Amino acid sequence: MTTVEFLPLAFRNIRRNRMRSMVTLAAIAFGAAAIILAGGFFQDTFLRMREGLIHSHLGHIQIYKRGYWDQGTARPFEYLIESPKPVVEALGSLPNVQLITPRFSFSGLLSTGENTVSVMVQGVNPDGEVRLRRIEGIPHADTGLAILEGTDLSNDDPFGVLLGQGLARATRLSVGDSVIILTNTVAGSLNAYDFTVRGLFASPSKEFDDRGLRMPLETAQRLLRTEAVESLIVLLRDTRHTESVLAQIHHGMAETYGIEAKAWHELADFYNRVVALYRRQFVVLIAIIAVIVVLSVFNTVNMSITERTREIGTIMALGFRPSEVRRLLLLEGLLMGIVGGVFGLLLGTALAHLLSIVGIPMPPPPGGTVEWRAAIKVVPELLLMAFGVATLSAFFSSWYPARRASGLVIADALRHT
Amino acid sequence: MSLIQAQSLKKLYRLGKTVVEALRGVDLSIEEGEFTALAGPSGSGKTTLLNLLGCIEVPTEGVILFDGIDIGRLTASQKADFRAENIGFVFQTFNLIPVLTAFENVEFPLLKKNLSRTQRHKRVEEALEAVGLAQLGRHRPDELSGGQRQRVAIARALVGRPRVILADEPTANLDRQTGLQILEIMQDLNQRYRTVFVFSTHDTMVMNLARRLIHMRDGRLIAKGPQP
Numbered sequence: 348m349t350t351v352e353f354l355p356l357a358f359r360n361i362r363r364n365r366m367r368s369m370v371t372l373a374a375i376a377f378g379a380a381a382i383i384l385a386g387g388f389f390q391d392t393f394l395r396m397r398e399g400l401i402h403s404h405l406g407h408i409q410i411y412k413r414g415y416w417d418q419g420t421a422r423p424f425e426y427l428i429e430s431p432k433p434v435v436e437a438l439g440s441l442p443n444v445q446l447i448t449p450r451f452s453f454s455g456l457l458s459t460g461e462n463t464v465s466v467m468v469q470g471v472n473p474d475g476e477v478r479l480r481r482i483e484g485i486p487h488a489d490t491g492l493a494i495l496e497g498t499d500l501s502n503d504d505p506f507g508v509l510l511g512q513g514l515a516r517a518t519r520l521s522v523g524d525s526v527i528i529l530t531n532t533v534a535g536s537l538n539a540y541d542f543t544v545r546g547l548f549a550s551p552s553k554e555f556d557d558r559g560l561r562m563p564l565e566t567a568q569r570l571l572r573t574e575a576v577e578s579l580i581v582l583l584r585d586t587r588h589t590e591s592v593l594a595q596i597h598h599g600m601a602e603t604y605g606i607e608a609k610a611w612h613e614l615a616d617f618y619n620r621v622v623a624l625y626r627r628q629f630v631v632l633i634a635i636i637a638v639i640v641v642l643s644v645f646n647t648v649n650m651s652i653t654e655r656t657r658e659i660g661t662i663m664a665l666g667f668r669p670s671e672v673r674r675l676l677l678l679e680g681l682l683m684g685i686v687g688g689v690f691g692l693l694l695g696t697a698l699a700h701l702l703s704i705v706g707i708p709m710p711p712p713p714g715g716t717v718e719w720r721a722a723i724k725v726v727p728e729l730l731l732m733a734f735g736v737a738t739l740s741a742f743f744s745s746w747y748p749a750r751r752a753s754g755l756v757i758a759d760a761l762r763h764t
Numbered sequence: 765m766s767l768i769q770a771q772s773l774k775k776l777y778r779l780g781k782t783v784v785e786a787l788r789g790v791d792l793s794i795e796e797g798e799f800t801a802l803a804g805p806s807g808s809g810k811t812t813l814l815n816l817l818g819c820i821e822v823p824t825e826g827v828i829l830f831d832g833i834d835i836g837r838l839t840a841s842q843k844a845d846f847r848a849e850n851i852g853f854v855f856q857t858f859n860l861i862p863v864l865t866a867f868e869n870v871e872f873p874l875l876k877k878n879l880s881r882t883q884r885h886k887r888v889e890e891a892l893e894a895v896g897l898a899q900l901g902r903h904r905p906d907e908l909s910g911g912q913r914q915r916v917a918i919a920r921a922l923v924g925r926p927r928v929i930l931a932d933e934p935t936a937n938l939d940r941q942t943g944l945q946i947l948e949i950m951q952d953l954n955q956r957y958r959t960v961f962v963f964s965t966h967d968t969m970v971m972n973l974a975r976r977l978i979h980m981r982d983g984r985l986i987a988k989g990p991q992p
């Protein structure tokens with residue numbers, strides 16, 4: 348007796364009590380849909396956080412002079428890329444590299460005349476940063492770093508700066524105000540320039556918004572009295588190319604140019620912790636959904652078996668082995684899981700699509716300052732997981748009732764009323 | 765040698781603290797080709813004896829030899845295979861599977877056997893023909909009368925070509941005329957295929973049609989009747 352030959356009977360047994368089966372299928376389908384929506388929401392959150400960080404300041408890969416990450420934090424000016432041009436040319440020749448933009452980050456003091464605060468200055472290439480921050484292909488998101496007020500940096504205005512919104516709030520500065528930036532030059536002397544606040548920005552990182560200030564790279568180099576750059580930010584055509592490009596840099600270029608490269612995820616500690624936390628939450632959520640499906644299907648199969656006790660006795664009297672009866676009942680549970688799972692995938696995907704079009708208004712994420720609109724990102728792994736949880740939960744919840752039924756004394760089962 | 769030999773069969777049921785003796789030491793032999801009725805009032809042990817002979821219940825004491833095989837020693841799976849091969853059942857309440865058509869009900873026991881779909885269908889058609897229901901194969905049990913349902917049940921019992929068909933009160937739920945028709949079909953099949961029929965009844969008309977009549981009372985055989 349093959350399982351296939353049991354299929355028509357298993358199908359008809361499911362259809363026998365349509366209302367009860369519909370309720371059970373609905374429970375399975377909603378369970379699968381809930382996994383898709385919750386998982387898709389988490390996926391979307393990860394994607395937005397990741398792309399927000401990449402397009403606001405991390406880039407996909409950051410290039411530094413070799414030794415920077417071991418020693419450069421204490422003595423950054425000793426680990427500068429003195430001749431960035433050949434490195435930029437070599438990086439530009441790699442496949443999937445979209446943009447290379449130089450930066451110079453350093454600490455400084457910002458004085459408003461009334462008070463002075465410590466700031467984290469980034470000298471950036473205005474044109475390169477405009478291209479870096481552009482996000483494509485994600486609904487309700489188009490920029491990694493938003494200019495909230497005023498205008499962006501420009502090479503035509505070398506003494507215009509952008510302030511993070513938290514820094515502007517703390518120092519009570521607004522667009523058009525004058526500030527003085529004081530810092531140590533590369534040689535160790537002090538230097539200061541007057542600047543005008545050209546605009547305010549918001550990034551996915553509250554820490555950067557509260558202390559960050561951006562100015563044109565050339566002005567930063569003049570302030571620091573150097574022609575070197577601290578880092579090169581590499582933007583790729585797609586985040587999934589990160590590892591392959593990183594490997595090419597490590598194996599082909601690091602030695603030749605005396606550089607080292609860090610991928611975005613090595614620099615996004617907060618993101619990594621958020622992802623780990625959300626993933627744990629998702630596992631708990633899946634476990635809860637699986638328990639609900641198990642209880643629901645268990646109840647249905649158990650009731651169905653109790654009602655069919657005499658019929659099961661008859662099937663066994665006709666010569667079917669206990670294992671064959673068990674297989675029939677497990678098949679019913681599995682079929683219910685498959686049908687419920689398919690409905691769940693359709694329902695979940697449709698709802699995900701709808702919610703993604705509308706967008707879910709969200710408060711600023713942990714560590715962020717900007718409200719955003721979430722979507723539901725459905726990936727194949729998620730569909731597979733939702734379908735797997737639905738079918739396996741339904742299958743295993745039939746286990747005990749099926750075992751109980753196959754262990755019945757046939758004569759007792761035939762006497763059952 | 766007899767086809768079935770039952771020796772010193774006893775069957776006790778525990779109902780809470782009470783022990784009910786359903787069979788109190790039954791010795792019986794059934795030969796090839798018999799058409800035998802077990803007669804007796806309710807509670808006399810007819811159904812229990814049929815259950816033991818059909819290997820769907822285990823005796824508390826005693827041995828049943830079927831063609832020399834001690835069926836009490838078989839495992840649950842071996843018993844299932846044994847039933848599929850040798851025993852057909854007809855129940856008082858027909859016990860058809862309601863979601864299957866008459867044809868599918870008859871075909872169901874054949875799924876156990878290593879037969880092609882064509883072979884199965886041929887056998888089902890023959891069985892339905894034998895009980896006069898060739899035209900009603902596509903009907904579900906709830907679309908059939910009591911007599912028709914019992915005929916489907918007989919076809920189902922017959923289709924696997926068992927050596928013995930055990931029928932527990934096969935006419936009890938039928939009117940007199942239909943009951944008579946069912947008995948005639950059983951008689952015809954017994955003569956045509958030499959299939960042994962052992963059926964329980966407390967209906968005099970049915971008893972009169974049996975070639976061997978065994979009387980039971982209080983778990984004992986009180987008259988075994990002449991073997992044919």
